Amino acid sequence: MVKVKTYLNYINGEFVKSSSGKTISCINPANQEVVGYVQQSNENDIENAIQVADTAFHNTNWRYNSALRCSTLMQYANLVENKKEELAQLLTMNNGKTIGEAHAEINGCIDGIRYYAGLSRNVFGKSVVPSEDSLGVLVREPVGVVGIISPWNWPAWLMIRGMLPALAAGNAIVVKPATLTAAISMELIEILSEVKDIPKGIINVVTGPGRSVGDAMVRSKHVDIINFTGDESTGVAISEAAAKTIKKLSLELGGKSPNVVFEDADLSKAVPGAIWAFLFTSGQLCMAGTRLVVQDTIYDEFLRTLKEEIEKLKVGNGLDASNHIGPVVSQTQLDTVMEYINIGKKEGKVITGGYRLTGKEFDNGFFVAPTVIAELDDNSRLVQEEIFGPVLVVQKFHTEEEAIKIANGTKFGLAGAVWTKDVNRAVRVAREIKAGTVWVNTYNKFYTEAEFGGYKASGIGRTHGEEALLECTEIKHINFDIKPTYF
Ligand code: NAP
Numbered sequence: 001m002v003k004v005k006t007y008l009n010y011i012n013g014e015f016v017k018s019s020s021g022k023t024i025s026c027i028n029p030a031n032q033e034v035v036g037y038v039q040q041s042n043e044n045d046i047e048n049a050i051q052v053a054d055t056a057f058h059n060t061n062w063r064y065n066s067a068l069r070c071s072t073l074m075q076y077a078n079l080v081e082n083k084k085e086e087l088a089q090l091l092t093m094n095n096g097k098t099i100g101e102a103h104a105e106i107n108g109c110i111d112g113i114r115y116y117a118g119l120s121r122n123v124f125g126k127s128v129v130p131s132e133d134s135l136g137v138l139v140r141e142p143v144g145v146v147g148i149i150s151p152w153n154w155p156a157w158l159m160i161r162g163m164l165p166a167l168a169a170g171n172a173i174v175v176k177p178a179t180l181t182a183a184i185s186m187e188l189i190e191i192l193s194e195v196k197d198i199p200k201g202i203i204n205v206v207t208g209p210g211r212s213v214g215d216a217m218v219r220s221k222h223v224d225i226i227n228f229t230g231d232e233s234t235g236v237a238i239s240e241a242a243a244k245t246i247k248k249l250s251l252e253l254g255g256k257s258p259n260v261v262f263e264d265a266d267l268s269k270a271v272p273g274a275i276w277a278f279l280f281t282s283g284q285l286c287m288a289g290t291r292l293v294v295q296d297t298i299y300d301e302f303l304r305t306l307k308e309e310i311e312k313l314k315v316g317n318g319l320d321a322s323n324h325i326g327p328v329v330s331q332t333q334l335d336t337v338m339e340y341i342n343i344g345k346k347e348g349k350v351i352t353g354g355y356r357l358t359g360k361e362f363d364n365g366f367f368v369a370p371t372v373i374a375e376l377d378d379n380s381r382l383v384q385e386e387i388f389g390p391v392l393v394v395q396k397f398h399t400e401e402e403a404i405k406i407a408n409g410t411k412f413g414l415a416g417a418v419w420t421k422d423v424n425r426a427v428r429v430a431r432e433i434k435a436g437t438v439w440v441n442t443y444n445k446f447y448t449e450a451e452f453g454g455y456k457a458s459g460i461g462r463t464h465g466e467e468a469l470l471e472c473t474e475i476k477h478i479n480f481d482i483k484p485t486y487f
Contacts, residue, residue, distance in 0.1 A: 002035065002086060002089050002090045002093060004034055004035060004036055004037075005036050005037070005183075005187075006023060006036070006037040006038075007036060007037065007038045007039070007182070007183060007186035007187070007190070007207070008039060008186075009039050009041060009045060009049070009204075009205060009206045009207060010186075010189050010193060010203065010204060010205040010206075011045075011048060011049045011052055011201075011204045011205075011206070012052045012056075012200050012201045012204070013193070013200030013201065015190075015193070017039060018039035018040055018041040018042065018045050018206075018207075018208065019041070019042060019044050019045055020039075020040055020041070020042055022039075022040040023037040023038060023039060023040055024037065024038050024039075024040045024179060024182070024207070024208075025037050026038060026094055026179075026180065026181065026182055026183040028093045028094065028096070028365075029095070029096035029326070029327040029328065029329050029330060029365060029366045030093075030096055030316075030317040030318060030319070030326065030327050030364075030365040030367075031317070031364045031365050032364050032365065035090065035093045035094050035183050036090075036094070036182075036183030036186075036187075037183075038179070038182040038183060038186055038207040039206070039207050039208065040207075040208055040209075041206045041207060041208035041213050042208065042212060042213065043212060043213065043216040045206050045208065045213070046174070046176065046206050046208070046213045046216045046217050046220075047216060047220065049174045049204035049205075049206050050145060050147075050174050050204075050217065050220050050222045050223055051222065052201045052204055053145045053172035053173065053174050053201060053202070053204050053222075054144070054145050054172070054222045055201060056172045056199055056200065056201025056202050057142075057144050057145060057171065057172035057202070060199035060201070060202065061199070062170060062172070062198075062199050062202050063141075063142045063170035063171070064170070066120050066121045066123065066170070067121065068197060069117075069120040069121075069167060069168055069170065070117045070118065070120045070121050071117075071197070072195050072196075072197055072198045073113055073114075073116060073117035073120065073164070073167065073168065074113075074114065074117045075195045075196065076113050076117075076191070076192055076195050077110050077113040077114045077117065079191050079192075079194055079195065080106070080109060080110050080113065080188070080191055081110050083191060084103070084106045084107070084110065087102075087106045087156070087184070087187060087188070088102040088103045088105075088106050089102070089319070090183065090184050090187055091105060091106065091155070091156055091184045092318040092319050092326070093319065094155070094180075094181045094183045094184045095152065095153070095155055095180075095181050095184065095326075095329060096282065096318055096326040096327040096328065096329055096365075096366070097281055097282070097318050097326050098318040098321075098323060098324065098325070098326050099318055099319055099320075099321055100321065101280065101281065101318075102318070105154055105156050105157050106156060108157050108448070109156050109157050109160045109188070111448055112157065112160060112161055112164055112448040113160065113164060115164075115448040115449060116164035116165060116167070116168040116448075116469070117168070119165075119168050119466065119469055120167070120168035120169070120170075123140050123168075123169055123170070123469065123473070124140065125137065125138045125139045125140045125475065126138045133481060133482055133483035134479060134480070134481065134482065135479070135480040135482050136477055136478070136479050136480075137477070137478045137479075137480070138475055138476070138477055138478075139475070139476045139478060140169075140470070140473045140474075140475055141170075141473060141474050141475075141476055142166075142169045142170035142171040142472065142473060142474075143169075143171060143224040143225050143248065143472060143473060143474050144171060144172070144222075144224040145171065145172050145173070145174060145222055145223050145224050145225075146162075146166035146171045146172070146173050146174075146223070146224065146225045146226075146227055146472055147173075147174050147175075147176070147217045147218070147220070147223040147225065147226045147227065148162035148163055148166065148173060148174070148175045148176070148227045148228075149162075149175075149176045149210065149214050149217065149218075149226065149227070149228045149229070149230065149238075150162055150175070150176075150177050150178055150185070150229050150230075151178050151229050151230045151231075152178035152179075152180040152181040152329055153281055153284045153285060153286070153329070153388075154281070154285075155177060155178055155181035155182075155184050155185050156184055156185070156188055158229050159175060159177050159185050159188070160188065161448075161463055161464065161468075162175070162227040162229065162463070163175060163203075164468075165463075165468040165469040165471070165472050166225075166227065166472045167202070167203070168469055168472075169469050169470075169472040169473050171224075171225075171472055172201065172202045172203075172204075173202070173203055173204065174204045174205075174206065174217060174223065175189075175203075175204070175205040175206070176205075176206055176207070176208070176210065176213055176214045176217055177205070177207060178210075178230075179207065179208070179209060179210070180329055180330055181329070182207045185205075185207075186205065186207065189203075189205045210230075210234070214238075215237075215241055218238050218241045218242050219241050219242075219244065219245065220245070221245045223245075223247060224247055224248065225247060225248040225249070225250065225471070225472060226238060226242055226247060226248070226249050226250070227250045227463075227471075227472075228249070228250065228251050228252065229252040229253075229286075229463075230252075230253070231253065231254055231386075232253040232254045232386070232412075232457050232458075235251045235253045235459070238251070239251070248471070249460055249461070250459075250460065250461040250462075250463070250468075250471055251459040251460045251461065252286070252452075252453060252454065252458075252459045252461075252463055253286070253412075253414075253454060253457060253458050253459040254286055254386040254388075254412060254414070254457075254458065255286050255287055255288070255290075255386060255412045255413075255414030255415060255454065255458050256290055256291060256383075256384065256385070256386050256410045256412045257277075257287055257288060257289050257290060257291065257412070257414055257415040257416050257417075257435065258289070258291045258293045258395075258406065258407035258408075258416045258417075258433065259273070259274055259277050259278075259289035259291065259292050259293065259416070259417045259419075259443060260293040260397075260403050260406075260407055260416065260417065260418045260419065260429060260433075261274065261292070261293065261294045261295065261298070261302065261419045262295050262400075262403070262418070262419060262420040262422070262425065263295045263297045263298045264420055264421045264422060265298075265419035265420055265421065265441070266419075266421065266441070267298070267301075267302065267305065269419070269441060270302075270419040270441075271302065271305050271306055271309055272309065273417070273419065273441075273442065273443050274289065274292050274302075274306060274392075274443075275306065275309055275310060275313075275370075276443065276444065277289025277290075277417065277443040277444060278290050278292075278390065278391075278392040279310075279313070279324075279325055279370055279390055280444055282325055282326055282327065282328050282368070282389065282390050283328075283337075283387070283388065283389045283390035283391060283392075284328060284329060284333070284388050284389065285444075286414055286458075287414050287415040287437065287444065287446070289392075289415075289416075289417060289443050289444075290386070290387065290391065290392055290393065291383065291392075291393055291394075291395055291406075291407075291410075292306075292372075292392055292393070292394045292395070293394075293395045293396075293397055293403055293406050293407060294394060294395070294396060294397070295396075295397060295398070295403070296396050296397065296398050299396050303351055303372070303374065303394065306351070306352075306372065307351050307352045307372065310352050310353070310370050310372065311352060313325060313370060315327075315357055315362075315367055315368075315369065315370070316361060316362075316367070317361070317365070325370060325390065327365045327366040327367045327368075328366045328367075328368055328388075328389050328390075329366070330366060331366060333366065333388065333389065334356065334366040334368065334389075336387070336388070336389070337368055337387060337388070337389030337390075337391060338356060338368070340381070340382055340385075340387045340389070340391060341353075341354055341355075341368075341371055341373075341391060343380075343381060343382060344371075344373040344376065344380075344382045344391070344393070345373075347376055347377065347380050347382070348373045348374055348375045348376035348380070348382070348393075349373065349374050349375040350371065350372070350373055351372040351373065351374055351394070352369075352370065352371065352372050353368070353369035353370050353371030353372065353390070353391075354369065354371050354373070355368075355369050356368055356369075357369055368389055368390050368391075369390075370390045370392075371390060371391045371392070372391075372392045372393075372394060373391065373392070373393050373394070374393070374394040375394075376393055376395075378395065378406070378409060380393075383395065383409075383410070384410050384411070386412070400425065400428070400429065403429065404429060404432045404433065407429075407432075407433050408432075408433065408434050411456055411457040412454070412456060412457050412458045413434045413435045413436065413454055413455030413456035413457070413458045414435055414436060414437070414453075414454040414455075414458035414459070415435050415436065415437040415438070415439070416433040416435045416437075416438050416439075417438065417439040417440070417441075417442070417443045418430055418433070418438065418439075418440055418441075419440075419441055420440075420441075426440045426441070434455045434456060435454070435455055435458075436451075436452060436453045436454050436455055436458065436459075436462070437450075437452060446464070447464070448464055448465070449464070449465050450464055450465055451463070451464050451465040451466075451467045451468070452464045452465075
């Protein structure tokens with residue numbers, strides 16, 4: 001059983017209270033029970049953490065010692081692995097996701113930590129001989145202090161995936177995790193504090209409201225990069241706030257990803273593929289396939305099967321392994337999702353769902369029936385905006401050109417998929433969809449070593465893989481005059 005704890009900020013290798021002395025409670029979205037308390041920090045706390053990180057970056061050998069970075073990250077992976085059951089339980093209780101998904105998220109963290117532990121020993125520059133008397137060495141250097149701001153939907157992995165490339169490249173970090181799910185994030189930091197030999201001050205974590213604490217981090221002149229994952233509107237606010245201090249920005253924002261199904265697709269795979277594309281994490285997934293784009297010739301049959309299969313799924317507390325879908329994360333998120341559903345009821349045709357679940361097991365939680373809405377105008381808010389809940393909209397096409405036009409018909413460009421047995425068409429359509437990831441005959445596959453990120457309003461830069469690490473570096477040209485001296 002997970003114990004309800006009060007988590008402290010982590011600054012300069014110590015756990016400390018916020019200067020306000022106040023805490024915020026993190027609750028279980030399945031029943032609104034408190035799962036932990038975190039510090040309600042303010043601008044002074046984050047500024048203190050940033051100063052500490054800056055000092056540690058300059059005064060320790062972290063940035064020069066790749067073997068130390070590798071061995072400490074490997075230790076961390078082992079410590080997380082030893083506690084993965086408790087972590088998965090707390091993750092489900094803090095976020096609401098099913099226990100199976102929570103295990104997958106924690107296992108992903110362990111895998112990601114090991115990947116970047118290895119990559120920390122592979123930060124290579126290059127050299128150039130521009131003339132006979134000159135040698136240029138191009139060194140990849142850590143930037144300094146990386147500020148990481150993470151969201152609540154995958155609160156373990158999305159915090160860790162921001163931290164890992166920054167640490168592997170030799171930076172010092174300051175982290176501001178999402179408030180709603182800060183208990184699971186801080187549990188992972190408590191485990192990290194057990195790792196021996198990471199110099200004090202290299203890792204600092206402060207909890208508190210994004211609008212004050214996160215904003216102060218973005219505005220600080222001592223933070224060199226902001227690595228942000230979250231809502232598009234917050235990404236815009238961060239871009240504006242960061243402009244005054246000219247810093248690098250990595251923005252991983254929202255999506256409205258198209259899942260394009262052609263008439264020759266294997267429907268035995270495409271139907272479950274379409275269901276899990278939008279229902280994973282109760283639809284609160286940046287890359288969720290929330291627009292089903294189906295060819296007209298199979299439209300009726302596809303929707304009939306989709307409805308039958310969705311109605312077999314069980315919604316409930318994520319800790320009960322027999323449930324397929326958990327609650328949405330908060331009352332605010334529930335209200336937002338219901339507002340969109342109510343618009344959809346007026347503007348389109350509800351194929352299944354369309355209501356909040358009520359009754360003994362649901363009344364204290366934020367449960368929404370999986371909902372599919374069709375016959376909407378392409379300009380409808382439901383088609384254009386990210387809902388972040390278990391809501392799928394359906395769009396119909398006739399030709400391949402129409403499918404591509406519809407797929408690219410929103411401001412987002414995070415992900416997408418194409419289902420067809422025709423390999424030439426698969427490649428053509430995948431090339432034309434403007435998105436950072438396009439799946440063929442599958443959905444939601446992501447890997448630490450494969451870069452991930454958005455086109456258009458879905459973001460700037462890439463996480464995962466080598467690119468994420470390179471984004472946490474600057475490249476410096478050191479030039480040697482090698483003209484021989486003749487006496
Ligand atoms: P959010 O409201 O933008 O919050 C994200 C983080 O930013 C939280 O830590 C939040 O703090 C903080 N924050 C809020 N306002 C801020 C400000 N003015 N300055 C600095 N920081 C601020 O997003 P969310 O609701 O947590 O997450 C859902 C969104 O994330 C969705 O749009 C989803 O698509 C996107 N997402 C994208 C990816 C990707 O890889 N592209 C992955 C996952 C999620 P508080 O928690 O204290 O408000």
